[in-house]
Amino acid sequence: MNRLSSRHLLGLEGVPRRDIELILNTAETFREVLDRRIRKVPTLRGITVLNLFYEPSTRTRISFELAEKRLSADTVNFSTSASSVAKGESLRDTVQNIEAMKIDMTVVRHSSAGAPYFLTRCMETNVINAGDGSHEHPTQALLDMFTIRKKYGKLDGLRVVLLGDVKHSRVIRSNIWGLRTMGASVALCGPATLMPYEVEQFGCDVYTNLDAALDGADVVNVMRIQGERQQSGLFPSRREFSNLFGINRERLKRLNKNYTIMHPGPINRGVELTSDVADGNSSVILDQVTNGQAVRMAVLYLLSGREEGESE
Amino acid sequence: MASRKYDLVIRGGRVIDPALGFGSDATVFIKDGILAKIEPESAASRKSLKSLDKSQLIDATGKLVVPGLIDIHVHLREPGHEAKETVKSGCCAAAAGGFTAVCCMPNTTPCIDNQETVKFVQDRAQNADARVYVVGAITKNLAGEQLSEIGDLVKMGAVAITDDGHFLQNPEIMRRALEYARMFDIPVMQHAEDQYLTAGAVMNESFQSARLGMKGAPPVAEEIAVARDIALCRMTGSRLHVQHVTTRGAVEAIRQAKREGVNVTAEVTPHHLILTDEEIGLEFNTSLRVNPPLRSRRDRDAVIEGLVDGTIDCIASDHAPHSIEEKDCEFDQAPPGMIGLETTVGLVKTHLIDKGYLSWADAVRKMTINPARILNLKGGSLSRGAAADVTIIDPDKKWTVKADRFRSRSKNSPFVGWKLSGQVVTTILGGRVVYER
Numbered sequence: 001m002n003r004l005s006s007r008h009l010l011g012l013e014g015v016p017r018r019d020i021e022l023i024l025n026t027a028e029t030f031r032e033v034l035d036r037r038i039r040k041v042p043t044l045r046g047i048t049v050l051n052l053f054y055e056p057s058t059r060t061r062i063s064f065e066l067a068e069k070r071l072s073a074d075t076v077n078f079s080t081s082a083s084s085v086a087k088g089e090s091l092r093d094t095v096q097n098i099e100a101m102k103i104d105m106t107v108v109r110h111s112s113a114g115a116p117y118f119l120t121r122c123m124e125t126n127v128i129n130a131g132d133g134s135h136e137h138p139t140q141a142l143l144d145m146f147t148i149r150k151k152y153g154k155l156d157g158l159r160v161v162l163l164g165d166v167k168h169s170r171v172i173r174s175n176i177w178g179l180r181t182m183g184a185s186v187a188l189c190g191p192a193t194l195m196p197y198e199v200e201q202f203g204c205d206v207y208t209n210l211d212a213a214l215d216g217a218d219v220v221n222v223m224r225i226q227g228e229r230q231q232s233g234l235f236p237s238r239r240e241f242s243n244l245f246g247i248n249r250e251r252l253k254r255l256n257k258n259y260t261i262m263h264p265g266p267i268n269r270g271v272e273l274t275s276d277v278a279d280g281n282s283s284v285i286l287d288q289v290t291n292g293q294a295v296r297m298a299v300l301y302l303l304s305g306r307e308e309g310e311s312e
Numbered sequence: 313m314a315s316r317k318y319d320l321v322i323r324g325g326r327v328i329d330p331a332l333g334f335g336s337d338a339t340v341f342i343k344d345g346i347l348a349k350i351e352p353e354s355a356a357s358r359k360s361l362k363s364l365d366k367s368q369l370i371d372a373t374g375k376l377v378v379p380g381l382i383d384i385h386v387h388l389r390e391p392g393h394e395a396k397e398t399v400k401s402g403c404c405a406a407a408a409g410g411f412t413a414v415c416c417m418p419n420t421t422p423c424i425d426n427q428e429t430v431k432f433v434q435d436r437a438q439n440a441d442a443r444v445y446v447v448g449a450i451t452k453n454l455a456g457e458q459l460s461e462i463g464d465l466v467k468m469g470a471v472a473i474t475d476d477g478h479f480l481q482n483p484e485i486m487r488r489a490l491e492y493a494r495m496f497d498i499p500v501m502q503h504a505e506d507q508y509l510t511a512g513a514v515m516n517e518s519f520q521s522a523r524l525g526m527k528g529a530p531p532v533a534e535e536i537a538v539a540r541d542i543a544l545c546r547m548t549g550s551r552l553h554v555q556h557v558t559t560r561g562a563v564e565a566i567r568q569a570k571r572e573g574v575n576v577t578a579e580v581t582p583h584h585l586i587l588t589d590e591e592i593g594l595e596f597n598t599s600l601r602v603n604p605p606l607r608s609r610r611d612r613d614a615v616i617e618g619l620v621d622g623t624i625d626c627i628a629s630d631h632a633p634h635s636i637e638e639k640d641c642e643f644d645q646a647p648p649g650m651i652g653l654e655t656t657v658g659l660v661k662t663h664l665i666d667k668g669y670l671s672w673a674d675a676v677r678k679m680t681i682n683p684a685r686i687l688n689l690k691g692g693s694l695s696r697g698a699a700a701d702v703t704i705i706d707p708d709k710k711w712t713v714k715a716d717r718f719r720s721r722s723k724n725s726p727f728v729g730w731k732l733s734g735q736v737v738t739t740i741l742g743g744r745v746v747y748e749r
Contacts (some may be wrong), residue, residue, distance in 0.1 A: 091642060133644070168525070198519035
């Protein structure tokens with residue numbers, strides 16, 4: 001079986017273990033392609049992918065675009081920071097017009113939770129969620145899991161701390177679902193004002209004390225803290241955030257040996273992480289970025305329905 | 313024709329009129345738009361019916377005959393938003409739902425904060441398929457700052473005041489509104505929501521909002537607002553009506569206030585009695601975006617309990633039409649609101665009566681005499697001499713909610729496709745049949 005159970009990737013909630021394993025295993029193959037001299041395969045020749053970015057993004061947009069190009073797909077980019085309403089054309093009209101130019105797959109980043117679900121009702125293409133509001137960011141969680149698995153050879157039984165703005169982080173949400181499905185133990189940590197109400201119902205351990213959260217953990221995945229959260233008064237200052245929730249060398253002592261530091265970027269150096277930790281031996285932050293491409297190649301390939309060796 | 317004894321006779325049905333304490337098979341006689349009499353079925357009455365021709369006789373055998381239903385929370389959207397609904401189309405929907413009277417909310421454009429707009433709506437309602445009672449704005453332009461000319465509004469016929477959609481956040485203004493309204497013996501209807509706690513919210517705050525990553529409105533925002541208003545109501549001795557109650561905390565506050573004798577009444581919508589926030593994540597259906605939001609099971613169960621024990625006086629739909637294109641978008645971009653007039657009876661029957669929470673008499677009471685009493689409206693009962701507003705319901709008729717059957721101009725109902733039991737078959741307004749299935 002080398003097919004996913006859905007023709008879209010909208011989130012990781014409810015995605016079966018078999019699908020996640022298939023994506024991660026397929027990504028291994030594509031990861032190897034990235035180390036070749038010629039980093040390109042003909043797999044998606046003739047397939048047109050729309051990158052629809054309703055929110056600013058550097059890393060994810062470039063990663064998807066490169067993944068598409070390395071698979072020989074044709075790509076078209078639509079970026080705007082205006083919401084569909086402000087723009088005066090509805091999201092449905094926008095995507096249906098672009099789809100009328102013959103598109104096969106759509107990668108969407110949008111500030112509204114559920115926007116990718118809406119697209120599946122407007123379009124015939126496969127839809128890949130590249131981040132919807134504070135809801136999910138499944139390819140980021142998949143690349144995080146890929147990176148962890150590459151280092152430890154497994155996800156089962158590992159203790160992973162997801163640290164930071166739990167309330168607004170789509171990366172954390174996708175990681176929770178994915179990691180738990182794969183058998184990892186998940187701890188959430190952050191200021192109480194950045195914890196969603198009834199957070200305990202996720203079934204994870206919840207901490208507002210960083211040292212307690214780090215005790216005996218293998219992996220710490222540190223989230224970016226948005227400046228606007230401080231401006232809206234959810235925590236008093238970056239200084240205090242850093243004092244209470246910043247990762248520094250001293251705190252790492254509580255982690256298991258062979259620990260790993262991760263961050264989806266962009267990093268606020270000196271706030272979430274000190275530079276020596278971000279650039280230290282245990283940091284896999286740049287590996288995450290490279291692996292992200294391989295994971296996105298795998299997702300694009302698997303959703304395209306193309307068989308191995310088949311082209312056009 | 314003037315010699316005709318009766319214009320319309322409804323026979324064979326089971327008449328339910330909680331205000332009269334009536335609940336048995338009877339014949340209803342209508343003359344000149346007025347209820348002439350109700351008589352138990354007897355051989356004599358059957359004989360006297362023989363002289364009537366067919367057009368004067370409605371056979372209600374196996375049906376329920378109840379006072380015309382009253383919905384005190386409806387958005388008719390006119391003037392200003394006629395693409396969503398007009399007074400005429402809204403009344404047409406009301407008739408199809410068995411409602412012979414509706415109270416329309418003032419958040420139109422211009423809003424109903426002046427006599428001219430009250431008059432405009434009343435003029436539009438002439439010869440419509442339902443009676444329209446206008447609710448005026450508490451504050452000018454619904455801005456929450458200066459009181460409207462409430463005396464003028466009442467003089468023109470406004471039956472209550474509300475800034476529905478907006479909570480009167482400033483307690484000093486609310487105090488004045490209560491005091492001022494008391495002079496006219498009208499209730500202040502409040503949309504209870506502390507807006508500092510709900511800024512930017514698009515759904516209930518619960519594990520569901522945590523899961524979906526959407527900004528949630530915490531149930532305490534309603535509880536705090538209701539508790540504050542009850543305190544002001546107790547102090548001023550005025551009448552407070554709490555609109556669309558959705559939380560356990562608010563129900564408890566109202567229960568306690570009623571026990572103390574505070575003059576407070578409350579309504580609940582069918583959707584808050586039936587749906588929960590768990591529905592939203594299934595497919596982000598924008599018809600489920602409403603304000604107040606769909607709450608958790610715990611809160612949903614508490615409002616059912618409040619309705620059953622009388623803490624909540626009446627059922628009102630908060631019929632809130634929005635055009636297809638406004639709702640065909642991202643969940644958080646959609647305006648809040650769902651239509652309700654045409655589904656209330658079927659939902660109440662299927663999900664409250666059939667599940668054993670209410671009897672038919674309870675349900676009818678909460679849609680007739682109770683709302684009438686809150687707003688001092690005529691009607692709500694089949695008493696002799698009253699206007700002949702009558703609704704006939706087929707209590708066990710199975711039907712499926714279909715968008716293209718709605719008489720409302722809008723289709724934004726999450727109940728489309730639902731299978732319901734209990735359907736309105738005939739609606740009579742002032743002796744005139746305004747709806748017939």
